[in-house]
Amino acid sequence: MKAENYISLEFPSKSANEAFARGAVACFAAQLDPTLEELGDIKTAVSEAVTNCIVHAYPKEIGKIWLKAFILNGNKLKITVKDKGVGISDIEQAKTPMFTTGGQERSGMGFTIMESFMDGLKIKSVPGGGTVVHMTKTISIRAAKGRK
Amino acid sequence: MNIDTHPRGAELTFRFSGEIDHHGARNAIGEIGGKIEFFRPHICCIDMKEVTFMDSSGIAVVLCAFNKMRELDGRVQIINTPDQARRVLDAAGLDRLVTIAV
Numbered sequence: 213m214k215a216e217n218y219i220s221l222e223f224p225s226k227s228a229n230e231a232f233a234r235g236a237v238a239c240f241a242a243q244l245d246p247t248l249e250e251l252g253d254i255k256t257a258v259s260e261a262v263t264n265c266i267v268h269a270y271p272k273e274i275g276k277i278w279l280k281a282f283i284l285n286g287n288k289l290k291i292t293v294k295d296k297g298v299g300i301s302d303i304e305q306a307k308t309p310m311f312t313t314g315g316q317e318r319s320g321m322g323f324t325i326m327e328s329f330m331d332g333l334k335i336k337s338v339p340g341g342g343t344v345v346h347m348t349k350t351i352s353i354r355a356a357k358g359r360k
Numbered sequence: 361m362n363i364d365t366h367p368r369g370a371e372l373t374f375r376f377s378g379e380i381d382h383h384g385a386r387n388a389i390g391e392i393g394g395k396i397e398f399f400r401p402h403i404c405c406i407d408m409k410e411v412t413f414m415d416s417s418g419i420a421v422v423l424c425a426f427n428k429m430r431e432l433d434g435r436v437q438i439i440n441t442p443d444q445a446r447r448v449l450d451a452a453g454l455d456r457l458v459t460i461a462v
């Protein structure tokens with residue numbers, strides 16, 4: 213599928229960039245005229261993916277995060293979040309609700325939230341090499357939705 | 361994020377404001393855990409009226425309050441919950457542990 217529009221960002225894994233990352237994708241997605249609920253879901257999913265890079269992928273160092281968003285087929289949003297951090301050895305286990313390696317500051321719900329707020333979630337990871345999270349969401353067409 | 365603490369009798373209210381993410385919530389767990397242990401309330405009320413965004417970092421904060429209040433045989437209620445925060449709390453199944461009001 214050819215992207216009709218896209219953004220591509222690179223930023224260091226500093227927690228101050230979490231708000232920037234979700235805000236940037238929300239601004240980009242606004243051209244699809246999403247509902248407030250759809251926009252909130254997109255922001256939350258991006259926040260989860262980017263926070264995982266900051267907390268888990270680069271636990272002891274500041275590394276790079278690559279965030280891209282694409283518009284496909286008029287109303288489909290595709291988001292990829294990539295790091296070159298520690299990677300995930302067991303992806304199924306990582307996706308299990310409440311599974312966390314992060315201690316009491318984390319709840320183990322990030323992937324569960326990404327999965328339930330977006331239409332599609334794919335995780336590719338190489339232990340020691342890094343992780344890519346792909347998410348897609350189809351934005352409902354304006355006439356078909358009850359506007360808030 | 362910012363937390364205002366209002367102890368009143370057996371009820372301890374935390375008013376959360378701003379964006380609850382990993383960056384904003386990094387001191388929140390220690391802060392509310394310490395306050396609950398100090399005031400030892402029967403009810404811990406979390407007022408989310410001024411919360412503009414919340415991700416799973418907020419779930420960990422609510423779970424901390426829930427666990428501390430369970431040690432005290434007390435309970436947690438969340439009030440003035442914005443739609444976006446509500447969806448995150450529901451996705452985590454927290455409505456089964458704490459009372460969540462709009």
Ligand SMILES: Nc1ncnc2c1ncn2[C@@H]1O[C@H](COP(=O)(O)OP(=O)(O)OP(=O)(O)O)[C@@H](O)[C@H]1O
Pocket residue numbers: 260264265268269270295297298299300306307311312313314317318319320321322323324343416417419
């Ligand atoms: N980018 C990543 N690099 C390395 N490990 C990761 C990455 N993302 C997730 N993980 C691993 O997968 C686990 C589950 O992630 P998930 O986001 O579901 O929960 P969490 O981050 O632990 O907690 P929460 O997101 O609720 O704060 C993490 O604890 C971590 O071990």
Ligand SMILES: [Mg+2]
Pocket residue numbers: 260263264321322323416
């Ligand atoms: Mg996470």
